[in-house]
Amino acid sequence: VVAVTDARQQLFEQIAAEVADSIRRYALRRTDPDTADDVLADTLLVVWRRLDDVPAGARLPWCYGVAARSLANLNRAARRQRSLVQRIVRIDPPTDTVDAAELPDPDVHRALATLRPDDRELLRLWAWEDLTPAEIAVALDLTPNAVRIRLHRARGRFAEALGSEMRDDRPDTTE
Amino acid sequence: MTDPQDQAELRLRAADPAGPARALPPPRVERAELLEGIMSTTTEAPAPTPPPKSSRPRWLLAAAAVIAIAAAGTAVALTVDSGSSNHPVATKTVRTLQLPNAGRPGTTSCIRFMIDILREKPVAFDGTATDVTDSDVLLTVNHWYKGGSADEVRLENYHTPDIALEGGVDFRVGHRYLVTATDGTVNVCGYTAEWSPELAKSFQQAFGG
Numbered sequence: 001v002v003a004v005t006d007a008r009q010q011l012f013e014q015i016a017a018e019v020a021d022s023i024r025r026y027a028l029r030r031t032d033p034d035t036a037d038d039v040l041a042d043t044l045l046v047v048w049r050r051l052d053d054v055p056a057g058a059r060l061p062w063c064y065g066v067a068a069r070s071l072a073n074l075n076r077a078a079r080r081q082r083s084l085v086q087r088i089v090r091i092d093p094p095t096d097t098v099d100a101a102e103l104p105d106p107d108v109h110r111a112l113a114t115l116r117p118d119d120r121e122l123l124r125l126w127a128w129e130d131l132t133p134a135e136i137a138v139a140l141d142l143t144p145n146a147v148r149i150r151l152h153r154a155r156g157r158f159a160e161a162l163g164s165e166m167r168d169d170r171p172d173t174t175e
Numbered sequence: 176m177t178d179p180q181d182q183a184e185l186r187l188r189a190a191d192p193a194g195p196a197r198a199l200p201p202p203r204v205e206r207a208e209l210l211e212g213i214m215s216t217t218t219e220a221p222a223p224t225p226p227p228k229s230s231r232p233r234w235l236l237a238a239a240a241v242i243a244i245a246a247a248g249t250a251v252a253l254t255v256d257s258g259s260s261n262h263p264v265a266t267k268t269v270r271t272l273q274l275p276n277a278g279r280p281g282t283t284s285c286i287r288f289m290i291d292i293l294r295e296k297p298v299a300f301d302g303t304a305t306d307v308t309d310s311d312v313l314l315t316v317n318h319w320y321k322g323g324s325a326d327e328v329r330l331e332n333y334h335t336p337d338i339a340l341e342g343g344v345d346f347r348v349g350h351r352y353l354v355t356a357t358d359g360t361v362n363v364c365g366y367t368a369e370w371s372p373e374l375a376k377s378f379q380q381a382f383g384g
Contacts, residue, residue, distance in 0.1 A: 009214055016210055024202070028193040033200040040202075041209060048213050077289045108190035111183075127184065128191040159183035 012048050019063045020044065022129070026067055029128055035074050042070035061131060061138035068121075068139070107169065111161035119154035126151055270325035272298070273360045274312075274332045288365040294381040296355035296362060298322035301370065301378070303351045307333070312346040314354070320382035328354070330361060344368055353378055 023043050027036035046066045047054060055062050103109045112120050125136045133147040140147070193199065204212075293299075299321040302314030312330040316323075333346065343363050344352065351370035355362045368374055 012214065013210060016206075020206060024199065025193040025195075028199060029191070034203065037203045041204070041213070044209065045213050045216065048216070073291070074289070077291050103190065103192050105186055105190035108186050109192075112187075123187065127187045128194065155180060155184065158187065159180040162183045162186065163179060 008051060011051060015047055015051075015054060015059055016044055019047075019060050022060055023063055023067050026064055026129060027071065029124060030071060031075070035071070035078070038074055039067050039070045042074075043067045046070075055138070058135060058138045061135040064125065064129060064131075064139040065141065107162060107165045111158060111165045114161045114165075115154065115157055118150070119157055122147070122151050122154045123158055267326040268324070269327045269329055270323055271329045271331060271359075272354075272356045274330050274334075275360055275363060276332065288377075290377055290381050293355065293366060293377060296321070296357055296366060296381075298356040299354070299378060299382055300328065301351065301353055301375070302328055304346050304348050307346050307348050309333075314352065317351070320378055320384070322356075330354075 020040060024036060024040050027039035030036075031039065043063055043066045047063065112123065115123070121140070122136065125131045125139060126133075129139075131139065133151060134144045136142070136147045136151070137144040142150075191197075202209075299319075300314075300316050300323060301318040301320070302316045304312055305315050305327075306313035310331065310333055312333050314328045314330065316326060316328060330346070344361075344367055346352065352367065353370055353374050354367045356367075361367050
C-alpha cells in the first residue's frame with residue numbers, strides 16, 4: 001500500500017510540475033488572480049483524484065478541460081452571489097472580466113470580445129495556450145476535424161473584427 | 176508579412192495577457208503547500224455522485240470543499256448529542272463539535288467562500304455564545320439550518336491565542352455566530368463566523384431557512 005501511495009504521489013507531483021504554471025496562466029488569461037488560484041487548486045485536486053484518467057499523451061489539454069469547467073463553476077457561483085446578495089437587477093453578459101484598455105494591444109482584446117464565446121475560446125487555446133487542433137479537441141471534447149474547421153472560420157472572423165476595430169479607431173482619435 | 180490575417184494573428188499572439196514573457200502575480204498559496212494540501216485529501220470521492228460525463232461536475236465543488244477543510248487543518252472527531260443519558264433531570268440536549276487544530280504546518284490557507292460549498296456542509300446552525308473558557312465554547316442554538324436538533328452545542332478544542340489561523344473565529348460571550356461542521360469538526364475559512372446579515376443571507380440561500 002505504501003509503495004502504491006508513493007507511486008501515486010510521485011506521478012501526481014510529476015504531472016503537477018508539468019501543468020501547474022500553464023494552468024495558472026490559462027486561468028489568469030480568463031479571470032482575476034484570486035479566482036485563478038482557485039481554478040489551479042480545483043484542477044490539481046481533480047488530477048489527484050482522477051490520476052488514472054489523465055491521458056499520458058495529452059495531460060495539459062485534459063487539464064485545460066478541467067480548468068474550464070472549474071472556471072465556469074466559479075463564475076456561476078460568483079454571479080449568483082452577486083445577484084442575490086446585492087440584488088442587482090441587470091443583465092450581466094458573461095464576457096471577459098478584464099478591462100480591454102488595461103491589456104496589451106487593446107484593439108486585439110476588443111476584437112476578441114466581439115466574437116462568439118466559442119470562437120474566442122478556440123482562438124485563445126490556439127494562440128495563447130499554443131495548442132494544436134488535436135490538443136484543442138481534447139480540451140473542448142470535440143473531434144480534431146471539427147476544431148480545424150471552426151478554428152479556420154474563427155481566424156477569419158477575428159481578422160475581420162480586428163480590421164473593423166482599427167477602422168473605428170481611425171476617424172476620431174481625440175476621444 | 177502583408178496578409179491582414181497573418182498580421183492579425185501576430186498581434187493576437189503578442190497580446191497574450193499572461194504569456195511566458197510576462198511576470199505573473201504571486202500565488203496566494205505556495206506551490207509546495209498547495210500540493211501537500213491536495214495529497215492529504217482522500218482520493219475517494221466524498222459524495223456518492225458518479226463522476227460527471229461532461230458539463231456540471233457537482234463533485235468538483237465537493238472536492239473543493241475537501242480542500243478547504245484539509246487546508247484549514249482539520250482534526251476529525253465526532254461526539255453526538257451527549258447529555259441526556261447521565262442526567263435524568265436534564266432538559267437541554269447538548270451536542271459536541273470539535274474546533275480544528277490551529278497552526279498545523281502548511282495547512283493554513285483558505286479557498287474562496289462559495290455558496291455551493293456552504294450548501295454541502297452537513298451541519299449548520301445559528302447560535303449565541305453563552306460560555307467561553309480556555310478550551311470550550313458553549314453555544315445556545317437559535318436555529319438549526321441543517322443536521323441537528325440539540326438545544327446547545329459545545330465546541331471543544333478552542334484555543335483563544337491561536338485564532339491567527341486564517342479564517343478562524345474569535346468566540347465571545349453574548350455574540351451570535353453562524354456555524355457549520357463536517358464530520359464533527361467545525362469548518363473555518365468563512366464557513367463559520369460571527370453573525371452578519373450577509374452571512375445569514377448566504378445560510379438562508381444555501382439551506383433554505
